[in-house]
Amino acid sequence: MTLNQLKVFVLAVRLGSMRAAAQALGVSEPAVSQALTALRQSLGDPLLVREGSGMVLTPAGRRVVGLASQMVNLAVEAEAAVRHAHGSPELIRVAATATVGEAVVPALLQAYTNRATNVEATLGIGTVQELAALLTERLADVAIGPRLSGPAAVGILSEPLQRYRLTFVAARSDPLTTNGPVSLARLREVDWLVDPSGTDPLSEVGQLLGHARVPESRIRVFPSQSAAWAAAATGTGIAPAVEHLLGATGHPGLGFVPVGGSPFPMFWYASMLSGDRTPATAIRLRRFLATPDALQAMYRTDGGVPASKFRPPVHVTIWN
Template sequence: MTVTQLSSFVLVARLGSVSAAARTLDVSESAVSQALAALRSHFGDPLIRRAPGGGMRLTPAGARLLPVASRMVALSADAEVAVRAARGAPDELRIVATSTLAEFVLPSLVEAFASRSGRRTATSFGVVSGNEMRVLVENRLADIALGPRPGAGDRGEPVSEPLFRTRLVVVIGAGSPRPPGPPPQWSWLVDSSGTDPDADSGRLLRRLGVAEDHVWVFPNQAATWAAAAEGAGVAPAPAHLVSPRVRRDELRILETPATPSDVTWYATVLQAELRSPATDAFLHFLRTPAATRIMRAPGVGVPPSRFRPPVYVTLWGA
């Protein structure tokens, strides 16, 4: 039995599928399945079974193992922090964010933090969905998550602090007529956040009752706005991020029954006594006027496709 196998089991149990765990770990589904098979063989129990209606269901033994496995994964993270400190290695900071923040805001925040903090910090960051944020922070697989406020965890450990408030709007090409019919009949252009029920765009589509066959997914948020400007459909957008395109008459704001609406970005972390010094330092930076200015007017971002999740394939070594 290894920490790698326990991490895979915890993520499958918390996220509800092998594919979600594999995506979060950035490994193949077969790697996660092999880790689960090794645990099943070790304990002589299936631990997790597919539920009749979809998803996964813990066996009685799996339900008892889950909280123990979560603690062991957390202790493993604590052990790594202790060894890094003893070796004099840089502090580790693992940040995750939803796609819009990762595309436009996170690179500039990390760069400004590195230049201002004076700390020796090894920073990694990646794109995750809303429900994955809480699971990663709760199980010490990420130090801080930026995005919408996730739901409470089973142990109530992660805490969320509001950082920045903006308005969610819907944009359309500046020269495009208003689409016919009600919003559920429009063509909606989204990035991955539009398929995430916990992200702001996903919540908007759910409030408006937009069906999947009216949604087109693009690699990143900028691509959705470019397609909207060309008349392909409408796209959700944080108002302050899309405002330069509106000022250039590429796009215009289209009112809907659910927009404009207020949205808030949060920082989700463990409770103070469980956080690393690097996490506390970054959280302190996020509260500063300099960080607020970056969130309001970030520099050029990096597409999510260039990010790597905070847990790497090397985790699967023996």
């Protein structure tokens, strides 16, 4: 029984599958399967067994998850305690969806670290489902993205962070931008150029695509929203866009697509563990989020932060 095995186990339980856990941890699937095998062997219980589609906990597994989760949490706490005792910069770990993690959150975190000295921030990108699990396992202190709800989000408090408007853009030369209102059927016939969160069924864009029944073959995933825009500007297809991120003057070469009801008013939320489980570091960030500085940072379009530092590879990064 190692702490790593316990972490893997808990994450597999919270995410409901080994595949998802592997993705969240950034490792191959057998790595997760094997860690679990080792844990099963050392405890002498299957812990987590397949049942039809999906997996269920054994009675022993049900008891162990809670204990394992506590152990993982304590390990994180121990590291934080050492940092604190050293007077080292406090570390805040933020997780976000791809859309908001591309520019908005980096700008936010830079503003925060500039203002509050002695704070260091890291950012990881994950799916909406992962955000909840990362928070409850204390692998992240704050999650920024859509509101977290449902059974995976018990004990998590989501509060509105910022209002934004979701629009749709295409090349100015594209008939979509000029031919008046676009029908639902038409939306299924064009290419959708999306950032990685487009493949996340719980993200804003993912939900939209699912709702409109856009076939997967029509979805083209780009490493970032701006890359999708660039592709839209020079080629064909429609790209979702956060209105104010396009820049005050609009994007040269791009025009708005008049999808019915757009621009859609939406909210980003900041989520963290509720009650006495809220990390101290999350509380401090939340205080900052209420300031005008934070609001202003979120409206900046430049990001203002070196991409190397705050733009991790396409998928999730988990911090050790």
